[in-house]
Amino acid sequence: MRIVDFFLIILGLLVLFTALSVVVLSLTWLERKFLGRLQRRLGPNRTGPMGLLQPVADAVKLVLKEDILPSSADRAIFWVAPLVVLVPSFMLWVTIPAAENLVLRNVDMGLFYIIAFSVITILGLVLAGWGSANKYGILGGLRSSAQLISYEIPVIMVVIAVAMMAQSLNLIHITNFQLPGIQSITPETARLEAGIQNVPFAVLQPLGMVIFLIAGLAEVGRTPFDIYFAESEIVGGPFVEYSGAHWSVFFLAEYMNTFIIAALTALLFLGGWHGPFNPTSPQWLESLVGVVWFLVKTYFVILVIFWIRGTFPRLRIDQLMAFAWQVVVPLSFANILITGVFMYYGWPWWSLTLMSLTLSSVIGYLIYKHVTAPARKVAEVYNRRRMIERQPRRQAGRQSSGPSAGPEEAVSGG
């Protein structure tokens, strides 16, 4: 390796970091505006046109705030924890391609690399909780490790199903596999392609995409699953003692991870940089259009994530763990099973879609019944009591005012 290559790598990392910072700023603005829309508010609208400078103002505020170190905290662990959270989520971006030839380093087992390094984030959260010498911090650290380890399994299983179909762990190969007319990598893939038809994996594995999104949200700790820093229960969990710049590092990492989940969903399931309009002749134009498609798909997924945040209430910790081990993990295994059966027998591509949809709708119906069971029970009890209350009053009304009085009159009169 020559010294020029070294500087080129440093330059690439700097560009990546700048781009990610801009993305995070845009995400905070987008989240506030979009949540405002969902809640019939305007969102930020004072700083700059349409509140566009709000993230800048927030960043300046965070940097200028005093950075407080609790007196009983373990100083080294307390300062190192934000970095342990941020560095892995930055390192993941080294191998995520934004277009076919726009990636810092094309690692051949990129997907495996991403899974391995995303685990280290747990370590940072546990460290933050331990280092702050705070009960809520330690509780949050324990909760985060339990939650993140539980939801790591479905993410890995779904990714395995995708890699099985694409016959590769390379993100570029997987994304290209979803485009018709792409040359296959191995002879085995050629045989499979006849059955798979090269449609985006979202069409082939709707169940897989839903599981990936749910488990990914839990990995990142977005709102229905933000149990480990739930402000109303454990007042911020591992982040309770952090303020100023160090807290903003956690914040940066969280938004970076959200963007990673959205980008991976776009790459693995939505066809990445491929779109209806894709010129191939000059390479820079191809890359540009590819990046635009990639960003469009990623931001679409991000809007869905914000939408989920605006819609669902936070889960309780026991509900969260039960949901992971009783629903999501078995479903992800079933997803691998149907993918394997489909590939082994070489059925037509829509059969996998059908199996996946059937499975997800059956499970979705069962979850719906389970979740609404208490409400239905309450309604049933309420209705029965109303019937009982109505019955004697109607008879009493009949006795006093004669047979002409209707039941409504009797109730209101009584």
Add this chain to the structure above:
Amino acid sequence: MAFQEVIFWVLAVSSVAAALGVVLLRDIFRAALLLVVVFLAVAGFFVMMNAEFLAVVQVLIYAGAIAILIIFAIMLTREVQQGNLPNRLQPAAVLFPVLLLAALVFVAVDTDWNLLQDQSRELQDNVEVVQTHTIGGIPDEMRGDIPGSDRSGLGELLINDFVLPFEIASMLLLAAIIGALVLVRER
């Protein structure tokens, strides 16, 4: 080449220093953290030796799973920062590491490193990928043009030649899971 040597020395010094810290520190939580540093440095060595798959596995299993398990156990143990007092297992604790060290030194001295170096240089000239040699015969058409694309060979070896150890390991893990469930079951 010089650049790689710099990286090597950074990794070597940091891994040895962190390993010493693991042994010598009184605070067991910090010792566990330094163990993570050792694991990551070893993963760095694997990357330098072109064994990228092994490096990622190292990060996933050691730095990810095992380190978190250790830290979890420490967080759930009371009065953990005082450390352990010496007990009557001290002779055994001296004996076995000495035996292990002897075995490692013997292997390091006995191995003909020059031969391996020549072989790897030869392989680098021929096929660009060093570690394909170490895990056995992979047909050329299965090897991609990107380094580290030797997973298919590894997978084939696992389900052909080494299927018995592989299955025994999975049985062992299953037994461990069932044992853990039995231990924590409500009676």
